[in-house]
Amino acid sequence: MPGGAIAARLAGIALIVAGAAATFAYTAGWLTPARLTPDKLVDSLAPPGGAVAGFRRNHAKGICFTGTFEASGAGTALSRAPMFAAGSYPVTGRFNLAGPDPRMADGTGRVRGLGLRIQAPGGQEWRAAMINPPFFPVATPQDFYALQQAGARKDDPNAMKQFAASHPSLREFGAWAASAPFTSSYAEDRFNSLNSFVFTNAQGQDQTVRWSFIPAAAMVAVSPEELKQRDPDFLRKEIVQRVAAAPQKWRLVLTVANPGDHTADPTRVWPEDRRKVDVGTLVVSKVQAEADGNCRDLNFDPTVLPVGMRTSNDPFPAARSAAYAVSYDRRTAEAKDSPRPPTEGKP
Ligand code: HEM
Incomplete structure (x- = not known):
């Protein structure tokens, strides 16, 4: 092969390698330090004091359960997801508290998940x-x-005030947090998707929806002062006892957006009169330590969505x-620190 052709080939290879390196550098955020990356988030x-090794970086405190989703079949009107066909489907789940500390006291958690x-x-899976906020x-x-x-700006107490001043939804959230009743059980909490998703039915029709799991258990409100007096693990202990006594249930209700609703913005609640479809029941039958x-x-x-569901214009998912x-990736790389049964790894 003539020298010129070899040089051209080598230059071509160098270009491909440089292109791949630039792509990696961009993905890692090295070329655009101002860009928001998942690592920064x-x-x-x-x-x-830094993240707690081995635990989720948010909603770090939680407890596992298994159960079923009992689909009524009504959900097929909106989505061809296989778990909406009438029947019973296995569920793995986790009750949790927002926050990065797995040792936080349950009574201090305003947001439950x-x-x-x-x-x-x-x-097919639906994750x-x-x-609980609306x-x-x-x-x-x-x-x-x-x-x-x-x-995080502890040095500047005005930082949060300034952020709130320019973000009315944060002030509204503060008002919710200050006034919404606390329950004394995960079984009494309503859990909301807040983000919207597009559901497609067997006829190929698209609808944008949000959903909520609505508890069957009646709410018994507890004051924040009383909650703080309780055992730091009272939510965990309560749900273990409650589910051992009887399975706990939530109805899954889908809410369908009207044209023009704020599907991309989870701070905007859709009007109360939107179409709602009750599609089945979540049954929590066994609780297990993490x-x-x-x-x-x-x-x-x-x-992670089944056929018949996809992300919408909401940027959060x-x-x-x-x-x-x-x-x-981080917590599984720190597996030696993650919650483990006391006997695991021991002879
Ligand atoms: C950009 C915004 C958000 C960020 C950066 C974020 C971050 C995180 C992270 C890092 C985790 C731990 C994941 C793991 O290790 O498995 C987590 C868990 C969780 N997040 Fe978010 N989150 C965001 C928005 C939301 C929203 C909008 C909701 C609810 C509507 C939500 C609900 C939850 C819940 C319930 C968990 C616990 C799930 C579990 O038990 O593993 N998050 N979040």
Whole structure:
């Protein structure tokens, strides 16, 4: 081969390698330090003393359960997801508290969460992670990051005030947090998707929906002062006893957006009169400690969706998916510190 042709080939190879290196550098955020990356999002959640090794970087305290989703069949009107066909589907889930500290006292957790995986025959899965507030405090992942940064500015007490001044949804969230009743059980909490998703039915019709798991148990409100007096693990102890006595249930209700509703913004509640479809019941039948349970090593990534569901124009699920993957990678790499049964690894 003539020398010129070899040089041209080598230059071509060098170009491909340089292109790949640039792609990696861009993905890692080295070329665009101002860009929000999943690593930055996860770093921003860490408490002042650093993240607790082996645990989720948010919603670190939790407890696993198993049960079933009993589909009535009504959901097939909106989505051809196989777990909406009438029947019973296995569920793995996790009750949890928002925050990065797995040792936090249960009474101090204002935001409670529910992670769910519903499995259908043929390998289809629906994963979701929901919380009890009726709306989210900020409208975009960028604002979520800015909020964490403002909260971390302990040297500047005005940082949070300034953020709230320019973000009315955070002030509304503060009003909810200050006035909404606390329950004394995960079984009495309502868990909301807040983010919207597009459901497609067997006829190929698309609808944008949000959903809520509505508890069958009646709410017994408890004052914040009384909650703080309780055992730091009272929520865990209560749900263990309650489910041992009887399975606990939630109805799954889908809410369908009207044209023009704010589908991309989880701070905006849709009007109360929107179409609602009751599609079945979540039955929690067995609670297990995180150390023994099979939810510890699960990532309740909200973009793991079955056929008949997909993400909408709401920017959160994609950002959450990327951040949960980083958190999952970090905590599973620290497996020696994660919750484990006392006997594991011992002779
Ligand atoms: C950009 C915004 C958000 C970020 C950066 C974020 C970050 C995280 C991270 C890092 C985890 C731990 C994941 C793991 O290690 O498995 C987590 C868990 C969780 N998040 Fe988010 N989150 C965001 C928004 C939301 C929203 C909008 C909701 C609810 C509507 C939510 C509900 C939950 C719940 C319930 C869990 C616990 C799930 C489990 O038990 O594993 N998050 N979040």
